[in-house]
Amino acid sequence: MSKQRIPLTLITGFLGSGKTTLLAELLRDPLLGDAVVLVNELGEVPLDHHLLREVDEKTVILDSGCVCCTIRTDLVDELRDLEVRVHRGELPAFRRVIVETTGLADPVPVLATLLSDPLLAAHYMADGVVTCVDAVNAPLQAERQPEWTKQVVVADRIVLTKTDLGEADASLAEALIRARNPVAELIVGVGGDVPAARLIGLGVLAEDRRAEQVTAWLDAVNHGHGHTHDHDHDHHAGVHAIALRFDEPLDWTMFALWLAMLLQSRGDDVLRVKGLLDTGAEGPLVLHGVQHVIHPPTHLAAWPDEDHTSRIVLIVRGISRAEVETSLRVFDRLAKPTSEILA
Amino acid sequence: MCSLCGTLGAAAHWSEGGGDRTQVGARREVLRERIRRVVLLNRVLAPSRMHVDEWEETAYILRGPTGQSVLCGDLAAVFAEVQRLRGASLDPLDPALVEALSA
Numbered sequence: 389m390s391k392q393r394i395p396l397t398l399i400t401g402f403l404g405s406g407k408t409t410l411l412a413e414l415l416r417d418p419l420l421g422d423a424v425v426l427v428n429e430l431g432e433v434p435l436d437h438h439l440l441r442e443v444d445e446k447t448v449i450l451d452s453g454c455v456c457c458t459i460r461t462d463l464v465d466e467l468r469d470l471e472v473r474v475h476r477g478e479l480p481a482f483r484r485v486i487v488e489t490t491g492l493a494d495p496v497p498v499l500a501t502l503l504s505d506p507l508l509a510a511h512y513m514a515d516g517v518v519t520c521v522d523a524v525n526a527p528l529q530a531e532r533q534p535e536w537t538k539q540v541v542v543a544d545r546i547v548l549t550k551t552d553l554g555e556a557d558a559s560l561a562e563a564l565i566r567a568r569n570p571v572a573e574l575i576v577g578v579g580g581d582v583p584a585a586r587l588i589g590l591g592v593l594a595e596d597r598r599a600e601q602v603t604a605w606l607d608a609v610n611h612g613h614g615h616t617h618d619h620d621h622d623h624h625a626g627v628h629a630i631a632l633r634f635d636e637p638l639d640w641t642m643f644a645l646w647l648a649m650l651l652q653s654r655g656d657d658v659l660r661v662k663g664l665l666d667t668g669a670e671g672p673l674v675l676h677g678v679q680h681v682i683h684p685p686t687h688l689a690a691w692p693d694e695d696h697t698s699r700i701v702l703i704v705r706g707i708s709r710a711e712v713e714t715s716l717r718v719f720d721r722l723a724k725p726t727s728e729i730l731a
Numbered sequence: 732m733c734s735l736c737g738t739l740g741a742a743a744h745w746s747e748g749g750g751d752r753t754q755v756g757a758r759r760e761v762l763r764e765r766i767r768r769v770v771l772l773n774r775v776l777a778p779s780r781m782h783v784d785e786w787e788e789t790a791y792i793l794r795g796p797t798g799q800s801v802l803c804g805d806l807a808a809v810f811a812e813v814q815r816l817r818g819a820s821l822d823p824l825d826p827a828l829v830e831a832l833s834a
Contacts, residue, residue, distance in 0.1 A: 641764060641767050641771055644745070644806065645806060647746075648807055648809075649821060650822075652807065652810035653810075712824065714829060715823050715829050718832050719823065722771070722832055
């Protein structure tokens with residue numbers, strides 16, 4: 389693609405989690421000077437920005453009824469309109485987009501929308517999901533609000549807010565977050581005071597940063613947070629991370645078939661997937677998915693490090709590592725003889 | 732694209748994007764991969780007495796155990812139709828299926 393795609397950052401978080409406060413602070417940073425900001429509603433926290441647009445979260449559930457294919461038509465309309473107005477010279481060119489969701493929104497449809505609309509897919513790319521978590525109310529929301537869990541699971545960065553309030557238990561909130569998302573970087577952000585560079589420009593899908601993202605996930609699952617081994621969290625959220633390694637090259641055609649089948653049968657329980665796969669090519673194939681939204685996999689020219697084995701991280705609910713590993717090995721073995729058949 | 736619907740039309744299904752396209756004759760490679768995908772699908776679907784054929788390089792024809800056939804645009808559609816025809820999804824983690832495929 390010749391034109392550089394515009395990065396889109398999604399800011400989400402449950403009701404009262406401090407999204408707008410965070411956004412108001414971020415907008416003071418020159419990094420966001422050439423950003424378009426799409427908010428659902430202008431609330432009590434004043435937002436000052438020259439390209440601030442208000443949108444209504446309009447969603448269309450496609451005939452399939454799949455929630456992930458709920459398309460945010462307001463975003464499609466707004467982003468298309470912005471492109472047209474820039475071309476007409478009515479608006480200055482912008483280099484990034486920030487979308488703030490409502491507190492009860494599922495962030496996945498925004499990601500699905502970016503891939504499903506041909507124009508948006510050509511012009512925009514998800515930069516990262518930033519989720520605000522209110523340290524005071526996290527225990528209650530974790531227990532009662534499935535939206536909270538979804539917002540935490542899909543996050544690339546989590547900003548823990550209200551830790552300065554007396555009744556906040558930041559370590560409990562962190563444990564609840566880590567149980568559901570062991571891989572996102574957690575940042576304490578009292579009053580929205582977080583440097584924009586830590587939240588904006590993450591480039592989770594950028595070609596040159598994909599391998600780095602996967603290895604960061606692997607580090608987080610294997611070492612980073614101490615208590616993220618898959619058995620530790622089965623008893624609370626049922627959500628946990630599984631890290632797999634395969635020494636032999638994986639058959640990509642069979643792997644894709646296996647994953648498509650898994651997403652059809654257990655898709656609600658497969659929350660995220662990232663991987664560097666050795667498919668027998670020179671460099672690895674990079675895989676990135678959020679629920680049913682799988683981004684087109686890309687081949688890297690070279691491996692990012694000395695380790696050339698396939699490494700996959702899945703964040704799942706109620707699925708064990710043994711089930712996944714056994715199944716994948718059986719499917720992969722089933723594929724191997726075909727190379728001789730078709731040679 | 733959502734891997735469940737797979738029919739939104741923005742681009743090819745993600746599963747068709749991972750092959751090695753660096754060789755000369757990329758189209759031939761795509762076709763070869765499609766044929767291979769069908770071979771593998773049939774190995775996986777055999778215990779369910781279902782069968783898939785390639786159709787005009789654009790779709791797959793899924794045949795159910797009682798002879799019904801349905802045109803599927805991509806892998807996601809194949810497994811959605813498998814689920815519809817069986818009345819239950821085909822779970823790759825199902826121990827019975829894993830055992831059947833190990834035999």
